[in-house]
Amino acid sequence: MPEPTLLPGPPPHDRHAAPLGALTSTGDGAVRARGLTKAYPAGKGGTPFVAVDGIDFDVRPAEAFGFLGPNGAGKSSTMRMIGCVTPPTDGTMHVLGMDAVRDGRRIRARIGSVPQDDLLDQELTVRENLLIYGRYFGMTKAAISRRTGELLDFARLADRADAPVRALSGGMRRRLTIARALINSPDLVLLDEPTTGLDPQARHLLWERLYELKRNGVTLILTTHYMDEAERLCDRLAVMDHGRVVTAGSPRALIDTHVTREVLELFVDPAAGERVADAAEAIAQRVEVLPDRVLCYVDDGERALARAHERGLGAHGALVRCATLEDVFLALTGRSLVE
């Protein structure tokens, strides 16, 4: 059976008269933010809270752009501003060449949104959920019906079209949420933690679908806590912490800039961690102590391992691996739990 493909959808409005390539005519790309700020007023007895603190970023058309950061870093607030759901407190933002404050309705008409918690109506069927969403975009029933067939094939839910949403698995609901976000043939899709809570098979299937969207020229902006997901899906990333962009670039560039090429992991008894770390300072550019191991950030892991043996560092096991985005993330945002 051939793989289902997402055919370019029919334009629900004349807003689609401008092709994706026309975005560049504004010089703004898919999204352009300058000094973007979101502050929330003080609640009862509380203090004002700045969720996003004057950030700048650009997202190019047809690229996959990710926001990484610990909880409370400002990712979701940023996504809500890009989606024109909440206005910025300060700064400017252009989405698809339009002003996010002035043209919110027109921008939302060209965006697909995949919220973190699905927001599907559990009582309605799969088909009815798509029907409702299509109506929000002013689509006719006939247009929604045509599009629904394509989207259910794309999401591999064609055999569940008339099942109530409450009967679907978590992975199916997530795929339905993505299908729903595509009902209006959006130029830009916002995905807030798209695979959180899914099993590995469901994640891989979702990634496949997202790759396909990207291949079809759809711009993807996503937040995720999974570093492997960010590395696989994103062309470029912005790491956020405390409402600011700490760094941005391609996954490879971030690894090259912020951590060494390789990491030597020395497995140690918990009591010996600090002693081994002190000794490892001589063979590594940076050392980090974890409860059961010492991480040595090095450019040549094998050579560092040999030197560790020569010096008798006292590890009962060792592993050399390439540095990952997770190393970058933890180096930049720390290991302390934020809730």
Next chain:
Amino acid sequence: MDVSISGVRAASYYALLRYRRVWRGTVVISVANPALFLTGLGFGLGKLVDHRHSHYLAGASYIAFLAPGLLAAAMMQTAYIESAGPVHNAARSGGAYRVATATPVTPAEVFLAQLSFVAFRVATSATAFALVAWAFRAVPIAGVLPLILAATLTGLAFGAPIAAWAVTMEHPATINAGFRFVIMPMYMFCGTFFAVSQLPGWLQAIVRVTPLYHGVTLCRAASTGHAGPLATIAHLGYLAALVGIGALAGTRSFRRVLTA
């Protein structure tokens, strides 16, 4: 205000699609409730009241006095039930309003769609109630249409401000408290079951500023056709003003909460 008819229609479509699943039950309730109340209170209790020829009824039978008041009070309750809990739930972080406002639909359109749905529910319930009351000979045929219109206005006078408030509500327990401490006292004291003039003077003064008093009095006047034009205008104006204030407050509170 960023409102388009197509946006309101799109947002209303969702409420109607959901209602399509439960409409049979609501029709049964809309017919059975007035039938039970008018049988029990109108014929049962009414026999006792009519026997005493109370001057407070101004020559009318108790069932003819009760039916319009009961209808106004029922529309208040319908408006509360359709506007408080559903709006609170839909506005929460996982609620249906969050889905709609990520699309071209604006918060003001979501609010107006909610109000339209309440108008639909109140109007259809009022129609069922008025027809049952007519079948019980509690309302003359000429009074049925004016009664439906007056009752719908009464329901909207509650529905608009309640929705405006419910979207800002933080705790669902507030809904029960509102029903217990605001709706029920109005139901009991605003002229539904007896003439307000029977109450002590100080309580009459309080009752006369409540929306249900104006709804009950307007419905009673619409049903019997006995009403001074000035009094009718005053009741209409009061209720219409409440709809207007509620609509204004609702468009603002929905925008404030859904774009926060």
